[in-house]
Amino acid sequence: MKAHPTLLTRGSPLARRQTELVLEALCGFGHDGCCRVVHSCGDRDRMTPLSAFGGFGVFVKALEEALLAGEGDGAVHSLKDVPCDLAPGLELACHLPRGSARDLLVTADGLSLADLPPGARVGSSSLRRRAQLLRARPDLEISSLRGNVETRLRRVDEGDLDAIVLAEAGLQRLGLDRDGARPLPFITAPGQGIVVVEASPSSAWFEAFRSLDDRSTRLQALAERSFLAQVGLGCHLPLASEARWEGDRLVLTAEILSLDGVWTERESLSSAVVDDEGAVGLGRELWTRLASRPQMETLLAACRLPMEAGVRP
Numbered sequence: 001m002k003a004h005p006t007l008l009t010r011g012s013p014l015a016r017r018q019t020e021l022v023l024e025a026l027c028g029f030g031h032d033g034c035c036r037v038v039h040s041c042g043d044r045d046r047m048t049p050l051s052a053f054g055g056f057g058v059f060v061k062a063l064e065e066a067l068l069a070g071e072g073d074g075a076v077h078s079l080k081d082v083p084c085d086l087a088p089g090l091e092l093a094c095h096l097p098r099g100s101a102r103d104l105l106v107t108a109d110g111l112s113l114a115d116l117p118p119g120a121r122v123g124s125s126s127l128r129r130r131a132q133l134l135r136a137r138p139d140l141e142i143s144s145l146r147g148n149v150e151t152r153l154r155r156v157d158e159g160d161l162d163a164i165v166l167a168e169a170g171l172q173r174l175g176l177d178r179d180g181a182r183p184l185p186f187i188t189a190p191g192q193g194i195v196v197v198e199a200s201p202s203s204a205w206f207e208a209f210r211s212l213d214d215r216s217t218r219l220q221a222l223a224e225r226s227f228l229a230q231v232g233l234g235c236h237l238p239l240a241s242e243a244r245w246e247g248d249r250l251v252l253t254a255e256i257l258s259l260d261g262v263w264t265e266r267e268s269l270s271s272a273v274v275d276d277e278g279a280v281g282l283g284r285e286l287w288t289r290l291a292s293r294p295q296m297e298t299l300l301a302a303c304r305l306p307m308e309a310g311v312r313p
């Protein structure tokens with residue numbers, strides 16, 4: 001066995017910072033480690049929509065391929081970016097203690113969502129954030145936003161956009177917190193604020209990574225992602241799923257919205273979760289309850305329509 005593990009990471013400042021956090025945690029257990037940057041086509045080309053590269057999960061796939069090719073011992077991801085289906089032979093070895101799961105509204109003058117002028121331009125490429133913004137403020141003009149956190153902040157600083165929505169966890173990890181940033185009351189994405197290490201259980205370093213796992217974060221992640229897995233990724237729809245602890249009860253809240261934010265179906269469920277199966281069961285049960293609502297069929301059909309329409313002549 002090598003003296004220390006190699007962690008694979010994307011090259012963005014946030015990805016590198018998160019990898020440093022994993023290295024610091026490993027160091028606490030007496031292990032050194034180093035990192036290797038994996039570049040993917042989605043990183044190099046900032047103009048082309050991600051869907052052209054294979055959509056959600058494209059960055060994760062590049063790291064998984066490098067991992068399976070033996071270029072490293074573990075891959076570090078933001079859990080929010082990790083699809084439900086991992087590459088065969090790989091598992092999430094650990095979840096670092098969760099950072100903030102909140103979304104922030106960043107404007108040049110510290111405005112809140114309600115203070116934005118009519119028709120203000122807000123940047124976000126996330127279907128969820130888009131729909132949640134439009135639900136609160138149907139007048140807003142939402143434009144897509146790609147690139148790393150610094151590039152996104154520049155769009156506001158240069159006056160190109162009136163506001164952007166970013167994860168508080170990312171800003172905090174980069175030390176880019178801004179006094180004027182306003183927390184949004186949104187239920188956020190499954191896994192937001194959680195850093196994970198993906199590895200092969202047959203790796204000599206798997207147990208070392210495993211020792212970094214934070215149990216309460218893992219149970220939150222399992223509940224949030226079990227809900228996501230139930231809905232399935234066959235249709236791209238605005239979806240939020242967020243678990244929090246109230247004493248020893250795990251409270252999972254999820255919502256599904258129409259793309260324009262006009263329709264929302266939301267439901268909460270709590271359970272005294274003690275193990276992984278309990279957390280997975282909570283996500284599954286919440287979906288069963290939401291799926292039985294009369295409005296759900298219409299919501300799901302509406303978000304499938306554009307894709308089907310795309311393949312018809």
Ligand SMILES: NCc1[nH]cc(CCC(=O)O)c1CC(=O)O
Pocket residue numbers: 078079080081165166167168169170191192193194195
């Ligand atoms: N898709 C980009 C992404 N993936 C994870 C984070 C933030 C960090 C986290 O959620 O842990 C971000 C940026 C953002 O949403 O502002």
